[in-house]
Amino acid sequence: MPISGQSIIGSSQAHSQGAVFQAFDTVQGKQIEPDFHSAEPQDIERACALAQTAFDLYRATGQEARAVFLETIAQQILDIGDELILRAMAESGLPRARLEGEHGRTVGQLRLFAAVLREGSWNDARIDPALPERLPLPRVDLRLRNIAIGPVAVFGASNFPLAFSVAGGDTAAALAAGCPVVVKAHPAHPGTSELVGRAVQKAVAACNLPEGVFSLLTGVGNALGTALVQNPCIQAVGFTGSRQGGLALMQVAAARPQPIPVYAEMSSINPVYLLPAALAARVEAIAKGFADSVTLGAGQFCTNPGLVLGLAGADFDRFAQLAGAELMQRSAAAMLTTGIHAAYKQGVATLAAQDDVRQLARGVAADGYRAVPALFVTSGAAFLANPLLSAEIFGPVSLLVACASDAELLQVSEQLEGQLTVTLQMDGEDNALARRLLPVLERKAGRILANGFPTGVEVSHAMVHGGPFPATSDSRSTSVGSAAIYRFLRPVSYQNLGQDLLPAALQDANPLAIWQRRDGQLEK
Amino acid sequence: MPISGQSIIGSSQAHSQGAVFQAFDTVQGKQIEPDFHSAEPQDIERACALAQTAFDLYRATGQEARAVFLETIAQQILDIGDELILRAMAESGLPRARLEGEHGRTVGQLRLFAAVLREGSWNDARIDPALPERLPLPRVDLRLRNIAIGPVAVFGASNFPLAFSVAGGDTAAALAAGCPVVVKAHPAHPGTSELVGRAVQKAVAACNLPEGVFSLLTGVGNALGTALVQNPCIQAVGFTGSRQGGLALMQVAAARPQPIPVYAEMSSINPVYLLPAALAARVEAIAKGFADSVTLGAGQFCTNPGLVLGLAGADFDRFAQLAGAELMQRSAAAMLTTGIHAAYKQGVATLAAQDDVRQLARGVAADGYRAVPALFVTSGAAFLANPLLSAEIFGPVSLLVACASDAELLQVSEQLEGQLTVTLQMDGEDNALARRLLPVLERKAGRILANGFPTGVEVSHAMVHGGPFPATSDSRSTSVGSAAIYRFLRPVSYQNLGQDLLPAALQDANPLAIWQRRDGQLEK
The missing domain is CATH 3.40.605.10 (Aldehyde Dehydrogenase; Chain A, domain 1)
Structure with a gap:
């Protein structure tokens, strides 16, 4: 049919x-x-x-x-x-x-x-x-x-x-x-x-x-x-x-x-934290993994890593250089719609035009509705001062933020809006800093990752794809x-209702063989 | 101190x-x-x-x-x-x-x-x-x-x-x-x-x-x-x-x-349904229990039974007469505040002035800030036609609604706003009608009682003191x-976080000895 x-x-x-409307093929135009x-x-x-x-x-x-x-x-x-x-x-x-x-x-x-x-x-x-x-x-x-x-x-x-x-x-x-x-x-x-x-x-x-x-x-x-x-x-x-x-x-x-x-x-920009020991130990692997994640599906994931936070220094500069080089090697992919493509181009242009934002990498201009990956860098101070730098740009772009100190990194973290995810790139020696960050991050996000990257959302029992506003409304x-x-559920209580009128889930005989909480204790 | x-x-x-303000003693005035x-x-x-x-x-x-x-x-x-x-x-x-x-x-x-x-x-x-x-x-x-x-x-x-x-x-x-x-x-x-x-x-x-x-x-x-x-x-x-x-x-x-x-x-008016077999079998007891419930605490409960629904006929008339007589015997008690007292008097006056609403009982006028119990009756058709009859009046007053048929009783039920409670006065022979009502009532209320009265809210595990809007906002x-x-809780997911950084509730060693759901199955 x-x-x-x-x-x-x-x-x-x-x-x-x-x-009347039609669908549009952004690959064929x-x-x-x-x-x-x-x-x-x-x-x-x-x-x-x-x-x-x-x-x-x-x-x-x-x-x-x-x-x-x-x-x-x-x-x-x-x-x-x-x-x-x-x-x-x-x-x-x-x-x-x-x-x-x-x-x-x-x-x-x-x-x-x-x-x-x-x-x-x-x-x-x-x-x-x-x-x-x-x-x-x-x-x-x-x-x-x-x-x-x-x-x-x-x-x-x-x-x-x-x-x-x-x-x-x-x-x-x-x-x-x-x-x-x-x-x-x-x-x-x-x-x-x-x-x-x-x-x-x-x-x-x-x-x-x-x-x-x-x-x-x-x-x-x-x-x-x-x-x-x-x-x-x-x-x-x-x-x-x-x-x-x-x-x-x-x-x-x-x-x-x-x-x-x-x-x-x-809306979520899914911050990725580059903690010092991890960055010192495996900057190449992190840069490659990051570039894969930010360009996956032309960057069109709710969990796209749009923000990277770290401590200014040689390792952070090395990451910026490697990540930029990796990104230049990724091909530009067609976006979902012409509107998303236009919004992406506009978003990248706005970011590029901000004071104290420097372009690290930007792919070759592509024809049609393909998204050109881009990478920018700014300072912690500039990030704290300019709310525009926290705006989500839907597509393969990310902003690196070089913080001057642990204290500034924590300050930036406190200022973040609600997120779907935050990611810690961390090794054992980063545990102390991670412990200081975790209470803040729990308040900011629905999912906290150690290593790995936020794209890729497992459909299982322990997944949270949610988070504080504006990541979600609830x-x-x-x-x-x-x-x-x-x-999509709400509780209803039944008082003194006979066994013959009670729903199966609440009958003493437990015909569904489910867990019942009796006087506060789970039993089956 | x-x-x-x-x-x-x-x-x-x-x-x-x-x-600057002071508290006010409504008993001493x-x-x-x-x-x-x-x-x-x-x-x-x-x-x-x-x-x-x-x-x-x-x-x-x-x-x-x-x-x-x-x-x-x-x-x-x-x-x-x-x-x-x-x-x-x-x-x-x-x-x-x-x-x-x-x-x-x-x-x-x-x-x-x-x-x-x-x-x-x-x-x-x-x-x-x-x-x-x-x-x-x-x-x-x-x-x-x-x-x-x-x-x-x-x-x-x-x-x-x-x-x-x-x-x-x-x-x-x-x-x-x-x-x-x-x-x-x-x-x-x-x-x-x-x-x-x-x-x-x-x-x-x-x-x-x-x-x-x-x-x-x-x-x-x-x-x-x-x-x-x-x-x-x-x-x-x-x-x-x-x-x-x-x-x-x-x-x-x-x-x-x-x-x-x-x-x-x-806001809730906590409808009480008088099903026919129960009413025929024990109208006196129900009338007495109802009068106790509606006047308890000068009617100042969220779960006060402000609405009574039944099928027009001799048994319903008998209930109206008995409940009115019981109510006349209840003394007028001081209300919580002068404002609540004034709102109660106004609410009762508004209800009394509605077309097709007849006064069944009204206690003797009381001095000070005491609430005079009152009882009114109307028809199912009048109730359906006049939204004012569903408004909560905080205090010892209730409205009886005599429905012409089971169908009208169901129609009135469908039209009800969200409630904290609904109560069925029912005996075994009322089961068939109760079965027709229950799906509607589940959509309308947070707690469904068989017999008993809605005042008295047990603090336990299976209690729901809630319900659809406007009973509650959520x-x-x-x-x-x-x-x-x-x-006051929200879920957070942790991905690949080490055991030393995981909260106690999620550690493999389960130091809190709580239930954990592993791969979807509860275990301890």
């Missing part, structure tokens, strides 16, 4: 006459067929109303049924075959190997959430049995479990057309939690979105779930997303994108008659890994 | 020349000595700066040290002796027995959080060991734990001068999490607040903690609270009070350059019970 260019509303296809038609207000209304109708039925399915559903989505995505990779390559400019990896990750995280559902701790089942003899007052029987928060609006991210888009991490977590999902497709990869959306639609039908469990709205412009977040059926929002976009959605959500949580992953959460399910 | 009338800033006392001086901007600044300075030191203390600190606070509160009860009686108008019970609850919840700390699950320790041989890519070592979110602003509640005030549930949960606390005392009980504040101050000193772990700001007017929430050191807010007050703080927090979470417990949380600690 060819790509229709229409939104998916439950089990049917929209027939929108809304604004040309539009891609077919036309897409932006969802109209009635499409949004219908998708949200269907989600609301489906909600109670869907969340009542239980954890095994939802696990099977997630696995069915994974299989349906696999069944699309190479058409999906080819379409995603054309729409994103990303190479085959990267998209095949992302494809595996997308399928893998759906299966991870199936396993999380079956393990059952997501219920947070708690039982405080009645104490009828307690004095001065008897205790009632109290039992707590988590339930789904309600229909969730998910915004596909431009830079992960599979793993953080239609059936990506936000959708997988929300569906696992028992929330119907209405996705707003990113207009940069509408065909990829439709292919994956259809796979989810097929899985809904195959699992005999109510059609409103999933809809996919396609479109350009901000009005669609705003209307989606304003819709009273929507109870939470998942978003990965720009700071400006995330802030706008936060404001829309806070201004609703009933405010709702927004999980926006927005530092209490992660958007990657199994803990992401908690974003 | 006599009550000073000044704020407590860390280890010292403010010397504010701010606006007179002002209470001494004068209190509102905190000035420099007091707020200093309290917040001290909290920020204390933060890293305090959160590094570890769970055993913080458990001892909470227990020390409990002991210091006990050591105040009867002076505390007497002062709280005068400032709140509440009787001795109630305040002695609340006193025990306050001490008990501090000790509960000490136990929660020692049990250690609050860390959410997760370990995904490295898989160096994994293909296509090796897996890094990843470990996750929760850390404190930062200094917390706590707003004392008027209706729980001990258990939800200076050292109440919000403060206990935040201190347990590792967050310094700056309390804004409720101006209705400033002397009680100072006495308890001094007890906490003594505990800070006795435990050799940094002074900024706790400050207490006293004052009248909204400017103090606004400035506190705007202060950049504050990272979360706990509030129990009016819808208007909670909404105002939510807006202040969302408008900050760095938005922060607000946990506001605001349905993902509870403000009572051990799960309340999670409001």
Whole structure:
């Protein structure tokens, strides 16, 4: 079935006459067929109303049924075959190997959430049995479990057309939690979105779930997303994108008659600390690893290392020289969209024009929409004085900051905004300085790495892809890994409800065989 | 030491020349000595700066040290002796027995959080060991734990001068999490607040903690609270009070350059459902229990049953008659403040003036600031048509709604705003109707009771004192019970950090002997 260019509303296809747009191939520099038609207000209304109708039925399915559903989505995505990779390559400019990896990750995280559902701790089942003899007052029987928060609006991210888009991490977590999902497709990869959306639609039908469990709205412009977040059926929002976009959605959500949580992953420059012993011992390896990380995927990762902090001196100068030379050897890769390419060029030009910022390396000017890697250096004092130097530039560029002393390094650290990650390049002799930095860094970031580089986000149980504002809108959460399910749950307590009316997770017989916390102690 | 009338800033006392006010005894109808001086901007600044300075030191203390600190606070509160009860009686108008019970609850919840700390699950320790041989890519070592979110602003509640005030549930949960606390005392009980504040101050000193772990700001007017929430050191807010007050703080927090979470417990009318079999079997007992619940503490509970839903008919009429008669026998008790008393009279008058609302019972007019219990009845159709009938009236009043059918009862349920509680009066034969209602009620409330009445909130592990907006600002949380600690935590992930730098909760040797989730499976 060819790509229709229409939104998916439950089990049917929209027939929108809304604004027409096409995807754009930044490698070939040309539009891609077919036309897409932006969802109209009635499409949004219908998708949200269907989600609301489906909600109670869907969340009542239980954890095994939802696990099977997630696995069915994974299989349906696999069944699309190479058409999906080819379409995603054309729409994103990303190479085959990267998209095949992302494809595996997308399928893998759906299966991870199936396993999380079956393990059952997501219920947070708690039982405080009645104490009828307690004095001065008897205790009632109290039992707590988590339930789904309600229909969730998910915004596909431009830079992960599979793993953080239609059936990506936000959708997988929300569906696992028992929330119907209405996705707003990113207009940069509408065909990829439709292919994956259809796979989810097929899985809904195959699992005999109510059609409103999933809809996919396609479109350009901000009005669609705003209307989606304003819709009273929507109870939470998942978003990965720009700071400006995330802030706008936060404001829309806070201004609703009933405010709702927004999980926006927005902006991070992911500082890398070059501690002295590590730098002295292995400056070449660090410079090479850094250059690989900053240019990976044309620098279009939320965890791209956009800032490097160290102590001024010969080793730091050597790093600057080596990293610059490495960067000059990296080829310029096509960016995701023409808009991202334009913003990157503008961002680099602005950085280059700042006082006390010196260019270390800048690749040869490239044609089309390719991103030329660049590296700059400044002093700790200049960094402290100029807030513009902390702004995220999405692409393969980084700023080195040479601090005059440990004290200045700590001062710069205190001034940092919230981050997704911070990285310490450190050897054993750096432990003392690392110990001074760690309390600060814990306040600043969601993930702290020793050695390695921040690009590459494992999808597992102990991952935090989150962090203090403006890295995200809600530092209490992660958007990657199994803990992401908690974003879409809320606790409900049942007092003296009979065993026959209690949910399975809270029955004394424990038919789900899950962990239950009884009088505060975990048991199974 | 006599009550000073000044704020407590860390280890010292403010010397504010701010606006002067006194507490008011609503039973005696007179002002209470001494004068209190509102905190000035420099007091707020200093309290917040001290909290920020204390933060890293305090959160590094570890769970055993913080458990001892909470227990020390409990002991210091006990050591105040009867002076505390007497002062709280005068400032709140509440009787001795109630305040002695609340006193025990306050001490008990501090000790509960000490136990929660020692049990250690609050860390959410997760370990995904490295898989160096994994293909296509090796897996890094990843470990996750929760850390404190930062200094917390706590707003004392008027209706729980001990258990939800200076050292109440919000403060206990935040201190347990590792967050310094700056309390804004409720101006209705400033002397009680100072006495308890001094007890906490003594505990800070006795435990050799940094002074900024706790400050207490006293004052009248909204400017103090606004400035506190705007202060950049504050990272979360706990509030129990009016819808208007909670909404105002939510807006202040969302408008900050760095938005922060607000946990506001605001408004709930706590519907009680009278299902037919239960009503037929034991209408007298239900009417008596209801009258007790609605008049308890002069109706000044967040969980006061302000709405009663049932099916029109002889049994419902009988309930209305019996409940009205019971209510007429309840004496009018003094309210907490003159303002609450005035708002109660106004609320009852507004309700009485609505079309299709009939008065069933109204106690004899009382002198002073005593609340006259009242009971009204309306139809399901009238309730659906008039949003004013859902407004919370803080005090001993309730509205009965006679629905024409099961369908109308469900329709009314769907239209309800978010609630802290809903209660089903039900017997076995009501199960079928209860099953239809439960999915709706789970979406509407944080706690669902079978039989019993919603007043009386157990402080335990399975309690949820929370619920969808406007019951609270954040349905993902509870403000009572051990799960309340999670409001003030955020996850941090550590990648490839050495054992010597890892926090104790994440070390392989597990020195805290807590539950750790290894590769997704809990073990100890």
